[in-house]
Amino acid sequence: MSASPPAGSYLIADCGHATTTVALFDRVAGRQRLIATASAPTAAGSPAIDIAEGIRQAVRRLEAITGRSLLSSAGDVVTPAQPSGTGVDYFGLTISAAPPLRAVIAGLVEDASVASARRALATIYATEVDRLTLSDTRDEEAQINTLLSEQPDIVILTGGTDDGEGRLLLRILDTIDLALSLREGGRSPRVIYAGNRALREQVTTALGNQATTHVVSNVQPTLDTEQLGELSDLLGELYQELKLDGVPGFDAAASWQSYRAKPGARALGQMIRYFGALYRGRVLGLDVGSDSITIAAADGDALQLTVRTAMGMGRPLPALIDDAAAAEILSWLPMEFTADALRDFAHTKALYPATIPMCEEELLLEQALTRYLMGRAVREAGETWGWAQAGGEAPTFSLLLLRGEALTQNVRSGQALLMALDALQPAGVFSVALDQYGVLPALGLLAEHDPLTVVQVLEGGVLLDLGWVIAPRGRTTGRRSPLRVKVNAETQGNLNVEVEPGELMLLPLAAGEKAQLSLEPARGVDVGFGPGQGKKLTVHGGVLGLVIDARGRPLNLPTDDEERRETLRRWRWDMGG
Amino acid sequence: MVRTTRVSPLTHILRERLLPQAGEVTVSRGQKVSPVQVVARTSEPQGYKIIPAAEILEVPPEEVPKYLLVEEGAAIQRKKPLLRRSRLLGSKQYVSPINGVLYQVGNGRLILQHTPRLLELRAMVDGLVHTIRPGRGVVIETTGALLQAAWASAQEGYGKIRVVAEADAPLRARHIDTDARGAVIVAGYVYELEPLEKAEEHSVRGIIAGSMPSTLLPALDRFRFPIMITEGFMGQPMAEPFFQLLQQAEGREASLFGQSSGAERNRPEIIIPLPVDRPLESLSPQAPVLAPGDLVRVLRAPYAGQIGEVVAVHTQPRRSGIGIQTPGADVAIAGEEAVFIPMANLDLLR
Numbered sequence: 001m002s003a004s005p006p007a008g009s010y011l012i013a014d015c016g017h018a019t020t021t022v023a024l025f026d027r028v029a030g031r032q033r034l035i036a037t038a039s040a041p042t043a044a045g046s047p048a049i050d051i052a053e054g055i056r057q058a059v060r061r062l063e064a065i066t067g068r069s070l071l072s073s074a075g076d077v078v079t080p081a082q083p084s085g086t087g088v089d090y091f092g093l094t095i096s097a098a099p100p101l102r103a104v105i106a107g108l109v110e111d112a113s114v115a116s117a118r119r120a121l122a123t124i125y126a127t128e129v130d131r132l133t134l135s136d137t138r139d140e141e142a143q144i145n146t147l148l149s150e151q152p153d154i155v156i157l158t159g160g161t162d163d164g165e166g167r168l169l170l171r172i173l174d175t176i177d178l179a180l181s182l183r184e185g186g187r188s189p190r191v192i193y194a195g196n197r198a199l200r201e202q203v204t205t206a207l208g209n210q211a212t213t214h215v216v217s218n219v220q221p222t223l224d225t226e227q228l229g230e231l232s233d234l235l236g237e238l239y240q241e242l243k244l245d246g247v248p249g250f251d252a253a254a255s256w257q258s259y260r261a262k263p264g265a266r267a268l269g270q271m272i273r274y275f276g277a278l279y280r281g282r283v284l285g286l287d288v289g290s291d292s293i294t295i296a297a298a299d300g301d302a303l304q305l306t307v308r309t310a311m312g313m314g315r316p317l318p319a320l321i322d323d324a325a326a327a328e329i330l331s332w333l334p335m336e337f338t339a340d341a342l343r344d345f346a347h348t349k350a351l352y353p354a355t356i357p358m359c360e361e362e363l364l365l366e367q368a369l370t371r372y373l374m375g376r377a378v379r380e381a382g383e384t385w386g387w388a389q390a391g392g393e394a395p396t397f398s399l400l401l402l403r404g405e406a407l408t409q410n411v412r413s414g415q416a417l418l419m420a421l422d423a424l425q426p427a428g429v430f431s432v433a434l435d436q437y438g439v440l441p442a443l444g445l446l447a448e449h450d451p452l453t454v455v456q457v458l459e460g461g462v463l464l465d466l467g468w469v470i471a472p473r474g475r476t477t478g479r480r481s482p483l484r485v486k487v488n489a490e491t492q493g494n495l496n497v498e499v500e501p502g503e504l505m506l507l508p509l510a511a512g513e514k515a516q517l518s519l520e521p522a523r524g525v526d527v528g529f530g531p532g533q534g535k536k537l538t539v540h541g542g543v544l545g546l547v548i549d550a551r552g553r554p555l556n557l558p559t560d561d562e563e564r565r566e567t568l569r570r571w572r573w574d575m576g577g
Numbered sequence: 578m579v580r581t582t583r584v585s586p587l588t589h590i591l592r593e594r595l596l597p598q599a600g601e602v603t604v605s606r607g608q609k610v611s612p613v614q615v616v617a618r619t620s621e622p623q624g625y626k627i628i629p630a631a632e633i634l635e636v637p638p639e640e641v642p643k644y645l646l647v648e649e650g651a652a653i654q655r656k657k658p659l660l661r662r663s664r665l666l667g668s669k670q671y672v673s674p675i676n677g678v679l680y681q682v683g684n685g686r687l688i689l690q691h692t693p694r695l696l697e698l699r700a701m702v703d704g705l706v707h708t709i710r711p712g713r714g715v716v717i718e719t720t721g722a723l724l725q726a727a728w729a730s731a732q733e734g735y736g737k738i739r740v741v742a743e744a745d746a747p748l749r750a751r752h753i754d755t756d757a758r759g760a761v762i763v764a765g766y767v768y769e770l771e772p773l774e775k776a777e778e779h780s781v782r783g784i785i786a787g788s789m790p791s792t793l794l795p796a797l798d799r800f801r802f803p804i805m806i807t808e809g810f811m812g813q814p815m816a817e818p819f820f821q822l823l824q825q826a827e828g829r830e831a832s833l834f835g836q837s838s839g840a841e842r843n844r845p846e847i848i849i850p851l852p853v854d855r856p857l858e859s860l861s862p863q864a865p866v867l868a869p870g871d872l873v874r875v876l877r878a879p880y881a882g883q884i885g886e887v888v889a890v891h892t893q894p895r896r897s898g899i900g901i902q903t904p905g906a907d908v909a910i911a912g913e914e915a916v917f918i919p920m921a922n923l924d925l926l927r
Contacts, residue, residue, distance in 0.1 A: 145624040347791040348809035355922045
């Protein structure tokens with residue numbers, strides 16, 4: 001991070017697959033503020049993606065909103081700001097619109113170094129197209145033919161602890177070497193060696209003439225150590241070099257930028273880490289995009305990041321809906337609907353990913369799909385991160401940050417929160433905020449260059465604070481209350497609430513207003529401090545006030561269809577309709 | 578700025594034809610081409626076969642070359658001997674399991690390369706070679722009608738247009754008769770497999786419809802002809818401007834370019850060439866800005882597939898019927914009072 005922050009005006013573009021959002025930050029009354037944001041489809045009216053054109057269109061909207069002139073007559077972003085007031089001091093770019101990096105992971109043991117390499121690969125937009133391990137039952141011929149036909153961009157070779165036995169890894173190296181020697185035409189994949197350090201020279205010598213080989217630290221130098229940093233950083237570099245540079249319009253957009261472009265997921269991860277450090281606790285960020293979903297969890301300074309390509313509310317949708325998925329999605333609908341009609345809808349949505357619902361039925365369909373994707377993405381990320389998955393419950397968080405059009409643009413606040421509570425079923429006491437203007441990646445990019453601007457912009461209230469949620473884990477028998485809550489608010493006075501089992505309720509607490517809470521859970525019920533353990537704590541109100549979700553964890557939806565629909569309608573009503 | 582779909586009766590068309598991998602271009606710039614003409618070709622690798630020769634012959638790896646009957650790099654034929662080791666008591670022979678080339682000998686194994694498959698790229702449309710993309714293909718220039726579909730199966734095809742059902746009527750098996758042979762069939766929508774199976778039997782060259790249920794998708798691989806959908810998968814009829822244009826082109830040759838399995842990139846196209854004696858201007862590549870009077874198609878329910886005229890454009894967000902704040906336009910649909918439609922749900926037809 002820069003030692004002396006260069007305060008000034010910033011224009012940051014975030015280019016997603018479906019939508020490009022531009023955000024303008026500038027000084028207002030001595031503090032850095034978000035001035036405005038504007039969006040445009042990334043494809044910008046043309047059948048093909050051209051990110052420069054998408055940015056221009058979004059900036060023109062921004063110009064119309066702010067009355068400022070930001071583009072030259074040739075359509076270039078003007079930097080630095082001119083004395084006439086045209087332009088901005090800095091322009092930056094975050095991108096998730098590039099195609100994913102095609103990767104092959106080769107290594108010894110699935111659960112050890114290969115799993116580590118997969119975790120590193122998951123931090124960028126990548127697709128694992130093949131895997132070569134000791135447990136691979138294919139013969140060498142099949143492995144080689146697959147390596148050739150899949151045309152990977154990168155091959156990650158890993159395995160073995162440092163200075164350990166290397167014979168088995170050399171066998172896999174031999175297969176890769178042979179496959180590379182048989183390639184005809186096309187670009188040779190980059191090989192990344194992240195295994196036993198004793199074999200580095202042998203690997204680079206063997207592959208020297210076949211492919212550019214990068215060597216990084218072993219991802220598992222000892223049986224109980226994992227170090228993903230170097231591999232993860234290199235993957236970021238290679239994504240930029242091999243994929244971002246090839247995105248149509250990137251050259252033009254890159255010629256305007258003041259900083260190196262950053263993959264959108266990495267920029268978001270940066271911000272989640274920032275909040276983790278700020279809250280000194282666990283923060284979960286979730287970005288439900290059109291072509292990918294990013295899940296980021298920070299625990300203090302430590303960040304875990306997973307990007308799920310081939311998962312999103314646009315093109316990937318049809319392939320995600322197998323029979324089990326359809327049953328789960330339909331279970332979130334408060335009206336009758338068939339699996340075939342759901343698939344027809346998903347296929348059509350995949351054709352027109354930027355479209356938004358115009359009737360209640362399609363809004364409910366999109367929200368049911370969103371619940372399914374959020375739940376699955378976090379569940380699967382949790383598995384790779386080694387979260388305890390007892391009963392399918394997510395760990396506790398201090399803050400849940402949500403972004404993506406399905407959660408922030410096309411939905412009421414109560415519905416957004418209900419989707420998150422249904423899909424993730426978080427427990428404990430936590431606050432929830434929406435990236436309502438879609439600026440978190442922009443701030444993630446800025447955080448590296450001007451952290452003070454990030455602090456001031458956040459203080460200015462760019463996130464929509466939905467409020468605090470109290471979600472007990474565990475159930476009581478009969479009608480016995482699982483939780484008593486005493487609220488002592490600054491202006492609204494005292495409130496004593498005996499929560500009924502299964503109840504979902506909004507308590508009035510004005511946005512920003514502080515309140516002292518006293519939580520008294522019933523025996524066996526846990527609000528995050530141990531079963532039956534109460535707590536006094538201070539919270540503040542959000543746009544939804546204070547939320548109590550006593551539906552229990554995991555959620556049990558009634559098995560009777562009509563009863564289930566009625567329950568879903570009631571929850572929706574309880575959260576403001 | 579808005580999503581755009583071409584549905585133009587007469588326009589200047591540039592159609593790129595590219596090989597999936599590097600190859601050889603077989604036509605020259607300015608040359609007239611017909612749909613069947615090969616414009617580029619390449620050989621598609623079919624993979625390798627690895628023979629553990631040392632193991633088979635029971636000799637050390639370095640001795641394998643001594644027993645080879647074919648030189649490295651030479652052609653090999655299935656069932657013809659590759660290796661022979663003579664012994665006192667008879668000989669041990671190994672025959673080639675494939676046709677191809679003995680690609681490499683090393684480490685005691687033979688790498689055999691399957692004969693590559695010749696891949697020929699045809700023009701698929703009447704026109705002139707406008708640009709050569711060296712080693713990859715060509716851009717063909719033509720004039721005529723151009724329609725962009727929403728989705729297509731991956732195949733390509735061309736044939737005379739034959740409209741067999743109205744814009745809101747389904748394709749039925751009885752529509753596919755002997756006259757359908759070699760034709761591109763147009764109907765309002767498809768809802769069952771039977772007419773498609775009959776179309777395959779009758780050598781139909783393509784089917785264009787408004788919509789099709791997604792349950793049919795897994796079955797489409799077996800058909801050799803392309804199927805193009807102009808609207809989506811939710812039972813929509815074909816939008817009137819598409820249907821009218823195809824109806825007017827009845828009997829003319831149409832080229833169907835699939836190439837897309839969805840989304841915004843490389844939209845599937847229908848080209849109906851029509852020679853003109855005057856130069857036509859290409860459409861500006863600039864993204865269009867929506868304006869009153871524009872013809873638009875609505876992409877989402879409750880107006881999905883309906884065509885209307887833009888009455889007013891709202892660049893500042895407005896509240897939609899279900900409370901979403903978004904820019905959009907007032908659109909008069911079927912002569913009714915204009916309704917506000919979010920910009921994201923509009924498709925400008927031009």
